[in-house]
Amino acid sequence: MADNKLWGGRFKEGTSASVEAYTESVSYDWQLYREDIAGSQAHARMLARQGVLTVDEADTLCSGLEQVRREIESGSFEWKKELEDVHMNIEARLTEIVGPVGGKLHTGRSRNDQVGVDFRLHAVRRLEDWSAALVRIVDVLARRAAEHQTTLLPGCTHLQPAQPVSLAQHLLAYACMFQRDHERVGDCLKRVRVSPLGAAALSGTTYPLDPDFAARELGFDRAFTNSMDAVSDRDFVVESLSAAGLVMAHLSRLCEELILWANPQFGYLRLPDAYSTGSSIMPQKKNPDICELMRGKTGRVYGALMSMLTLLKGLPMTYNRDLQEDKEPFFDADKTVHASLSIMADMLARIEFVPQAMEKALEAGFLNATELADYLVGKGMPFRQAHHASGACVALAESLGCGLADLSVDQMRLAGADVQDDVYEVLSYRAAVERRVSPGGTGPESVRAQLGQVDEWLASRVVAE
Numbered sequence: 001m002a003d004n005k006l007w008g009g010r011f012k013e014g015t016s017a018s019v020e021a022y023t024e025s026v027s028y029d030w031q032l033y034r035e036d037i038a039g040s041q042a043h044a045r046m047l048a049r050q051g052v053l054t055v056d057e058a059d060t061l062c063s064g065l066e067q068v069r070r071e072i073e074s075g076s077f078e079w080k081k082e083l084e085d086v087h088m089n090i091e092a093r094l095t096e097i098v099g100p101v102g103g104k105l106h107t108g109r110s111r112n113d114q115v116g117v118d119f120r121l122h123a124v125r126r127l128e129d130w131s132a133a134l135v136r137i138v139d140v141l142a143r144r145a146a147e148h149q150t151t152l153l154p155g156c157t158h159l160q161p162a163q164p165v166s167l168a169q170h171l172l173a174y175a176c177m178f179q180r181d182h183e184r185v186g187d188c189l190k191r192v193r194v195s196p197l198g199a200a201a202l203s204g205t206t207y208p209l210d211p212d213f214a215a216r217e218l219g220f221d222r223a224f225t226n227s228m229d230a231v232s233d234r235d236f237v238v239e240s241l242s243a244a245g246l247v248m249a250h251l252s253r254l255c256e257e258l259i260l261w262a263n264p265q266f267g268y269l270r271l272p273d274a275y276s277t278g279s280s281i282m283p284q285k286k287n288p289d290i291c292e293l294m295r296g297k298t299g300r301v302y303g304a305l306m307s308m309l310t311l312l313k314g315l316p317m318t319y320n321r322d323l324q325e326d327k328e329p330f331f332d333a334d335k336t337v338h339a340s341l342s343i344m345a346d347m348l349a350r351i352e353f354v355p356q357a358m359e360k361a362l363e364a365g366f367l368n369a370t371e372l373a374d375y376l377v378g379k380g381m382p383f384r385q386a387h388h389a390s391g392a393c394v395a396l397a398e399s400l401g402c403g404l405a406d407l408s409v410d411q412m413r414l415a416g417a418d419v420q421d422d423v424y425e426v427l428s429y430r431a432a433v434e435r436r437v438s439p440g441g442t443g444p445e446s447v448r449a450q451l452g453q454v455d456e457w458l459a460s461r462v463v464a465e
């Protein structure tokens with residue numbers, strides 16, 4: 001018997017238990033109950049407005065749905081796998097509560113447009129939370145950068161010491177990444193906030209629906225354009241996961257640096273105890289496990305994006321049950337990206353940077369070799385020749401086991417660098433940073449300007465706590 005199914009009319013035999021377990025989605029899509037109820041209420045009100053239902057019928061449906069919500073939130077609601085998904089579980093209970101009028105709710109609607117509404121409303125809520133978490137991490141980075149405008153450390157390319165930079169400049173680079181992420185999520189939201197309600201199964205319906213009214217009621221920016229596209233479009237999930245993937249890429253890069261910097265061979269920072277773990281065998285260990293896990297969890301989010309892209313490839317029009325597989329990757333990625341952003345912000349706020357260790361590290365790696373070349377250019381030497389002469393001084397200092405500033409004027413001259421006593425001023429690391437006056441560079445003025453821009457950006461947004 002198939003009478004326990006809302007779609008059971010044409011079936012003589014019930015679904016086998018293994019198929020029921022294989023096809024159900026209520027074990028995870030129950031999380032969409034709020035959106036499902038809001039979507040149904042908007043649909044009922046729209047039907048009443050269009051004269052398809054009476055106002056009384058719509059009121060009964062809406063208050064019945066409120067009761068379902070209360071039951072779910074109080075824990076008394078019984079989710080049934082045999083009812084497949086969140087939509088049918090709620091509708092079945094609604095009908096128990098309000099009687100046969102419950103059967104009118106689905107007029108002019110299909111689960112195909114219904115699930116799109118639910119998922120999009122949910123995605124809007126989640127992406128707004130990602131945005132708030134992104135604002136918060138930018139805020140923390142900006143505050144830490146403001147504290148460390150005069151802290152210097154080796155800036156690297158190829159993970160080799162390259163030129164000195166301020167810690168503020170380094171941290172603000174990450175602020176830029178997360179600001180871009182914020183912009184990306186906002187851009188993606190424009191395409192999430194489109195209501196598919198009224199597309200019905202795939203081709204629209206014979207009832208005089210008003211999709212724009214439903215869209216407005218639900219807070220969407222607009223209604224769909226084409227019913228077939230509306231029920232099969234999951235681009236918004238791909239875009240959300242792609243934005244999430246980049247957030248994780250940025251977090252993972254930051255994690256990698258924090259892990260390196262926490263290593264005593266760098267010693268640039270001390271992680272708060274609350275954000276580190278110990279070893280069960282080596283008593284001295286303080287491990288950066290949080291950063292490692294976050295770096296590792298990046299793979300899950302990339303995996304979610306890959307699942308979605310693969311899911312959509314080759315799907316014929318319009319709704320196909322494959323699409324039910326869209327939710328778990330999103331739920332999982334959402335949990336990961338949101339938790340990672342907030343934990344990273346909390347941890348960054350409490351990391352203890354060690355400026356002395358950073359400044360000591362400036363001594364290794366001839367970070368002032370570019371300064372020497374620029375000094376020679378200032379004296380009229382073509383840059384290529386100056387580069388060569390500075391390189392020869394590096395080789396000499398390396399062979400003597402000292403720094404460039406430890407070479408005498410005569411030694412530098414012998415190596416082909418025509419210097420005078422004033423060379424030692426430019427060889428100081430602090431001078432190297434202070435002289436970097438180009439826009440967006442690490443010089444103090446530029447860093448102040450960048451901080452000003454971030455502050456302005458933050459002021460126009462609410463910082464989530």
Ligand code: ARG
Pocket residue numbers: 025029085111112115319321323324325
């Ligand atoms: N649980 C389904 C999903 O998540 C709802 C839509 C089902 N539609 C259908 N025609 N079977 O996609």
